[in-house]
Amino acid sequence: MSANQTSTTSASTNTGIDWRQVIVPAVVSILFFTLLTGLLYPAVITGIAQVVFPNQANGSLIEDASGNVIGSELIGQQFSDPVYFWGRLSATGPVPYNGAISSGSNYGPLNPALIGEEGTVQSRITALEEANAAAGVSVDTAIPVDLVTASGSGLDPHISPAAAQYQLPRVAALRGIDETTLQALVDEFTEGRTLLILGEPRVNVLRLNLALDEQYPVDGGGAAVPSTEAEATAEPTVEVTPDATAEGE
Amino acid sequence: MNPYHLIQYGVFLVVLLLCVKPVGIYLYRVFEGKPTALDFLLRPVERLLYRLLRVNPANEMTWRDYTLAFIVFTLCAAGWLFALLMVQSLLPEHNPALLTTPMTPDLALNTAISFSTGTTWQAYGGETTLTYLSQALGLVSQNFFAGGAGLAVGIAFIRGLAREQGTTLGNFWVDLTRAILWVLLPLSVLVALLLVWQGVPLNLNPYTQAATVQGETQTLPQGPIAALESIKNLGTNGGGYFNTNAAHPYENPTPLTNMIELWSIVVLPAALTYTFGRMIGRTSQGWFLLAVMTLLFVVGLGITGLAEQQGNPRITALGVDSTLSTAQPGGNMEGKEVRFGIHGSALAAVTTSNGATGSYNSMHDSYTPLGGMVPLVNMLLGELIYGGVGTGIYSMVMLVLISVFISGLMIGRSPEYLGKPVSVDEIKLVGLYLILSAAVILPLTALAVLLPAGRAGLVTNQGAHGFTEIFYAYTSSFANNGQNFAGLNANSVFYNLTTALAMLAGRIGLATLALALAGLFVQQRCRPPSSGMLPTDGFTFGVVLIAVIFIVGALSFFPALALGPLVEQLRLY
Numbered sequence: 001m002s003a004n005q006t007s008t009t010s011a012s013t014n015t016g017i018d019w020r021q022v023i024v025p026a027v028v029s030i031l032f033f034t035l036l037t038g039l040l041y042p043a044v045i046t047g048i049a050q051v052v053f054p055n056q057a058n059g060s061l062i063e064d065a066s067g068n069v070i071g072s073e074l075i076g077q078q079f080s081d082p083v084y085f086w087g088r089l090s091a092t093g094p095v096p097y098n099g100a101i102s103s104g105s106n107y108g109p110l111n112p113a114l115i116g117e118e119g120t121v122q123s124r125i126t127a128l129e130e131a132n133a134a135a136g137v138s139v140d141t142a143i144p145v146d147l148v149t150a151s152g153s154g155l156d157p158h159i160s161p162a163a164a165q166y167q168l169p170r171v172a173a174l175r176g177i178d179e180t181t182l183q184a185l186v187d188e189f190t191e192g193r194t195l196l197i198l199g200e201p202r203v204n205v206l207r208l209n210l211a212l213d214e215q216y217p218v219d220g221g222g223a224a225v226p227s228t229e230a231e232a233t234a235e236p237t238v239e240v241t242p243d244a245t246a247e248g249e
Numbered sequence: 250m251n252p253y254h255l256i257q258y259g260v261f262l263v264v265l266l267l268c269v270k271p272v273g274i275y276l277y278r279v280f281e282g283k284p285t286a287l288d289f290l291l292r293p294v295e296r297l298l299y300r301l302l303r304v305n306p307a308n309e310m311t312w313r314d315y316t317l318a319f320i321v322f323t324l325c326a327a328g329w330l331f332a333l334l335m336v337q338s339l340l341p342e343h344n345p346a347l348l349t350t351p352m353t354p355d356l357a358l359n360t361a362i363s364f365s366t367g368t369t370w371q372a373y374g375g376e377t378t379l380t381y382l383s384q385a386l387g388l389v390s391q392n393f394f395a396g397g398a399g400l401a402v403g404i405a406f407i408r409g410l411a412r413e414q415g416t417t418l419g420n421f422w423v424d425l426t427r428a429i430l431w432v433l434l435p436l437s438v439l440v441a442l443l444l445v446w447q448g449v450p451l452n453l454n455p456y457t458q459a460a461t462v463q464g465e466t467q468t469l470p471q472g473p474i475a476a477l478e479s480i481k482n483l484g485t486n487g488g489g490y491f492n493t494n495a496a497h498p499y500e501n502p503t504p505l506t507n508m509i510e511l512w513s514i515v516v517l518p519a520a521l522t523y524t525f526g527r528m529i530g531r532t533s534q535g536w537f538l539l540a541v542m543t544l545l546f547v548v549g550l551g552i553t554g555l556a557e558q559q560g561n562p563r564i565t566a567l568g569v570d571s572t573l574s575t576a577q578p579g580g581n582m583e584g585k586e587v588r589f590g591i592h593g594s595a596l597a598a599v600t601t602s603n604g605a606t607g608s609y610n611s612m613h614d615s616y617t618p619l620g621g622m623v624p625l626v627n628m629l630l631g632e633l634i635y636g637g638v639g640t641g642i643y644s645m646v647m648l649v650l651i652s653v654f655i656s657g658l659m660i661g662r663s664p665e666y667l668g669k670p671v672s673v674d675e676i677k678l679v680g681l682y683l684i685l686s687a688a689v690i691l692p693l694t695a696l697a698v699l700l701p702a703g704r705a706g707l708v709t710n711q712g713a714h715g716f717t718e719i720f721y722a723y724t725s726s727f728a729n730n731g732q733n734f735a736g737l738n739a740n741s742v743f744y745n746l747t748t749a750l751a752m753l754a755g756r757i758g759l760a761t762l763a764l765a766l767a768g769l770f771v772q773q774r775c776r777p778p779s780s781g782m783l784p785t786d787g788f789t790f791g792v793v794l795i796a797v798i799f800i801v802g803a804l805s806f807f808p809a810l811a812l813g814p815l816v817e818q819l820r821l822y
Binding site (some may be wrong): 009017023024025026028029031032033034036037038039040041042044046047048049050052053056057058059060061065068069071072074075076077078079080081084088095097098099100101102103104105106107108109110111115121122125131141142143144145146148149150151153154155156157158159160161162163165191193194195197198199200201202206209210213 | 253256257261269294298302303304317320322325326329343349372374376377385386387389393394397422425426429434437438441442445446447448449450451452453454456457458459460462463465467468469470471473475476480488491492493496497498499502503504505507510528561563564565567568569570571574575576577578579580581582583584585586587588589590593594610612614615616617618664709710712714719735736754817820821
């Protein structure tokens with residue numbers, strides 16, 4: 001590739017620039033460092049990571065008993081069914097929690113799409129209150145702000161403990177378990193600050209909901225109930241799952 | 250703010266400050282060619298490379314040759330990345346079903362210039378635009394190039410002040426090589442493995458399809474994420490693997506990775522203040538710069554943290570609980586992640602905007618007007634609070650020189666810095682350096698606001714906030730930062746070309762002026778310190794310096810800030 005640089009024009013005039021002395025090192029160093037830092041470096045650390053931290057290096061995936069991937073413990077999922085704890089709002093398109101394209105809402109603080117009557121905050125407040133009413137519970141406390149706002153990534157796996165607390169009566173009623181039992185489960189999935197000082201206390205929504213389905217399944221199966229059906233079933237009866245309480249007591 | 254948040258801020262700063270001296274000494278040894286612990290491994294590689302480059306490492310360059318080498322290297326790197334991006338769709342790994350954003354020539358050009366200048370502004374979402382090959386071979390390596398070249402220029406600038414009666418500033422190829430091999434590469438390996446331990450993926454698997462609890466399908470992107478994540482911060486580049494950068498849980502899964510990533514951004518620029526002091530033989534001058542930087546950092550952090558914790562009054566008015574308690578972060582959580590809360594996000598906003606690194610972990614577009622103005626002002630001031638790797642030190646010294654000049658005029662002494670006279674030629678270059686930002690950012694912002702092609706980018710927000718989005722875009726491009734108010738749709742021919750122009754002006758223009766200034770200083774003698782000199786490391790001078798920083802920044806940009814965030818803040822309440 002550098003064969004033609006042997007032609008002798010090295011006698012650069014006093015005013016001119018010997019371009020060969022600049023271009024050759026530029027091109028060769030880019031090729032060299034591309035191979036070193038663009039190929040060798042990623043390859044070597046990928047190899048190390050795959051051996052030392054295989055779970056994390058492959059995306060902290062959660063699999064079911066038969067080995068199918070349910071999700072990742074780091075990536076939030078859409079929960080709209082009232083029998084589950086709901087996560088943050090997600091602004092990804094075309095559907096919420098689309099892992100293929102992370103996105104925040106990017107709404108400015110005065111954007112009507114955020115704070116207006118039809119805005120995302122008000123819609124979420126309405127949805128939460130309607131879900132409570134349908135479950136036959138009333139919650140006096142104001143809704144925590146993280147439950148009505150969209151996360152930065154659109155994939156936030158966490159909610160605050162307060163946001164879990166707000167939803168606890170609804171989930172307990174719909175699953176027919178008493179609130180202290182459910183409280184214990186929520187506490188189990190509440191992480192404190194990292195190293196006691198970093199970040200915020202938080203609840204991993206996916207892991208909490210998976211534990212809910214495992215320990216207190218809805219309809220005995222614990223399988224997913226499409227949200228439209230769930231809303232229909234949620235209306236008339238509160239104690240839809242009487243058999244689920246046995247283990248809790 | 251509760252005690253945890255203050256402790257978190259404090260721990261970050263203390264860890265950073267504790268690293269300044271050891272890392273600063275290491276940088277000093279690397280660039281002065283003194284023995285280091287890694288020599289046994291790296292010296293053979295270095296010797297091989299010089300043979301391939303046909304470079305004699307003992308041959309030093311004048312400022313002109315050094316600048317030329319830097320510019321040619323930057324442009325060649327841009328050309329190579331442009332070519333790679335243009336052919337990525339022809340390579341076997343390309344999957345058009347997942348990569349839905351087409352790599353048009355203007356987007357490829359913008360991306361190529363963006364990465365080669367260390368801006369890493371991204372007009373696209375990584376997970377929908379780039380193949381693994383492009384991410385690794387193209388972007389990961391460019392992060393090393395731009396970081397290494399920036400560090401080299403910074404070192405050359407310091408040599409201009411440190412040497413006397415010379416003509417040369419060092420050899421660009423040697424500085425570049427040593428910056429990559431001795432500094433960026435070993436640190437990147439270390440940081441990348443720490444990040445993987447905490448959950449950042451590092452693999453070559455295809456995207457995973459998950460069957461979710463509610464019976465839907467979720468695509469989980471994979472790839473060499475940690476490999477990019479470490480160097481994008483260490484090289485103060487900041488372009489994310491994903492669309493939402495370090496807000497994405499795969500890029501920044503825990504509060505600990507947040508701290509590691511933010512540390513990676515500022516550790517080298519902060520340590521360079523010690524390297525500076527050591528190279529000029531007066532460490533107190535380096536500590537002085539570090540103290541001023543840290544003070545300004547804390548001020549910005551306080552404003553952003555308080556403004557964001559205050560929350561959005563319009564949301565609170567809807568009956569939402571925005572108060573901070575032990576059970577919730579409260580505040581303005583739109584665009585923020587729960588694991589970082591308000592203050593982990595504010596720390597990132599202030600660190601990344603000062604550090605010329607666009608790796609935000611929350612959506613600045615959704616910040617309160619004052620909270621979002623702090624990152625904007627940090628960039629407008631010239632990213633001199635720690636700053637980009639290599640570029641931060643000369644950004645700060647430029648303001649020091651102006652302060653010396655003004656103080657000299659006020660007290661009737663001929664202005665000097667480090668024993669070197671600051672006379673007409675020097676101050677002309679400093680003046681050009683300082684005026685360049687306004688001369689590029691403001692006309693481009695005005696142009697975008699005037700033209701339909703510019704206003705077409707306002708797809709999310711309108712009014713004063715829309716103006717701020719455009720202003721932020723050009724500020725970030727010129728400052729080679731790369732973070733954005735992401736509501737602006739910047740992937741259009743208009744924005745791809747105009748932001749690329751701002752990036753080139755900010756990178757090559759500022760570096761050329763800094764090196765030219767170093768070329769003047771290197772020829773002068775250093776007069777020994779005497780009682781007749783204005784001390785440039787004391788409290789009084791610190792006050793002058795901070796005043797000058799804000800006056801220069803405010804005079805240039807106050808009208809534009811008034812049209813954007815300030816008017817929005819008044820409307821919010």
